[in-house]
Every structure is written in C-alpha cells, then in structure tokens.
Amino acid sequence: MTGMVDVTFEVNGERRTIRVEPRTSLADALRDECRLTGTHVGCDEGVCGACTILLDGAPIRACLLFAVQADGSAICTVEGLSDGETLHPLQQALLDHNAVGCGYCTPGLLMLAVGALTREPDMDEAALTRLLGANLCRCTGYQTVLRALKAGQIAMRADGS
Ligand code: FES
Ligand code: FES
Known part of the structure; x- marks a missing residue:
C-alpha cells in the first residue's frame, strides 16, 4: 500500500520497526502492529486515560499521538511492567487490595501511576x-485503587523500582 511509513521504536526493551499509515495512532499501532493489546482504547480522544503508556518514561495518552511521532522513542506498555513471573509492586498492590473491577481502565491507571511515582516517589495522598x-x-x-497505590508506593520505595 502506498503512503505507508516505517516507524522504529523500542517497546518494552525490544527494538521494533512497524509499517503504518501516517494517521495511525500510537495506541492502534501498539495494539494492531505490535500485538500489545494491554493498551486499551476507550474514548479515543484523550479523555478516559485507558490508553496511557510511558513514552521515554513519561505517561502519555497513546490515542493522542500518531505512531510516527514515537519514532526513535522508548515505550513501556503494561506488558513490560512485570519482571517475568514477578509483578511490578503496583500491579501486586492492585491485586492484593482487590482494586480491579472489569479491568478496562487498569493498564492505563497502572502506567499513569508508575510514571508519576517513578518521577515523584514521595507523592502524598492528595x-x-x-x-x-x-x-x-x-x-x-x-x-x-488509592489504598493500593499507597501500598504499592511503599513497596516501590523498598525495592527501588
Ligand atoms: S482512549 Fe481514552 S484517552 Fe486514549
Ligand atoms: S473501569 Fe476501572 S475497573 Fe472497570
């Protein structure tokens, strides 16, 4: 197909090159081309946060970015959080506190919290x-979720993640 462009980025530690239409959102590229379907799409217009991922360490809404804008970046999705069988402290905390309902928002919430608490480990409850x-x-x-994040925050500090 004409008009397709190659985009190369690192996703969850792996260098990937994908071919997409220029208008393809990063969220769709991750889901459809990289098969990383943990990044959910809810509103597709930047409101719900379900598509939140880390781009060069910062939480962003992947539905608001074109995949081509991520060329050369390092991306982390929810699939990249755990260390093999060992869950990230925030994932474990959500599990321990039964802080998941349908789970649709959960990957986005996790990525938002991981990004924020990595940069600002001492965030207070407010x-x-x-x-x-x-x-x-x-x-x-x-x-x-708030209770789980507070517990996960302590665990993140303890294991230096
Ligand atoms: S899908 Fe709702 S903010 Fe991206
Ligand atoms: S929308 Fe948050 S758990 Fe269902």
Whole structure:
C-alpha cells in the first residue's frame, strides 16, 4: 500500500520497526502492529486515560499521538511492567487490595501511576488522589485503587523500582 511509513521504536526493551499509515495512532499501532493489546482504547480522544503508556518514561495518552511521532522513542506498555513471573509492586498492590473491577481502565491507571511515582516517589495522598482523577474508572469508586497505590508506593520505595 502506498503512503505507508516505517516507524522504529523500542517497546518494552525490544527494538521494533512497524509499517503504518501516517494517521495511525500510537495506541492502534501498539495494539494492531505490535500485538500489545494491554493498551486499551476507550474514548479515543484523550479523555478516559485507558490508553496511557510511558513514552521515554513519561505517561502519555497513546490515542493522542500518531505512531510516527514515537519514532526513535522508548515505550513501556503494561506488558513490560512485570519482571517475568514477578509483578511490578503496583500491579501486586492492585491485586492484593482487590482494586480491579472489569479491568478496562487498569493498564492505563497502572502506567499513569508508575510514571508519576517513578518521577515523584514521595507523592502524598492528595497528589495521588488528583493523579487518579485523570483517568476514568466506572467500577471501583477509586478508594480501593488509592489504598493500593499507597501500598504499592511503599513497596516501590523498598525495592527501588
Ligand atoms: S482512549 Fe486514549 S484517552 Fe481514552
Ligand atoms: S475497573 Fe472497570 S473501569 Fe476501572
């Protein structure tokens, strides 16, 4: 097909080159070309946060970026969080606190929180609450997620992640 472009990035530690239409969003490219379907698409217009990933360490909404804009970047998706069988401390905390409902928002919430807490490990409860408000969750009421994030924050500090 004409008009396709090659995009090369590192995703979850692996260098990938994909061929996409210039208008392909990064979220669609990750799901359809890289088969990383943990990145969910809800609104597809930057509102819900379900598509949040880390781009060069910063949480971004992958539906708002064209894949071509990520050329040369390092991406982390929810599939890249665990270390083999060992879950990331925030993943483990969500599990331990039963802080998942349908799970549709969960990858985006995780990536948002991992990005924020990696950069700012000492975020207080008010800041964590504001952070959570950036992503929509229709199931949990956020309280269990907040408790889990606070526990995961302590675990992240303890293991230096
Ligand atoms: S799908 Fe990207 S913000 Fe909703
Ligand atoms: S767990 Fe269902 S939308 Fe958050």
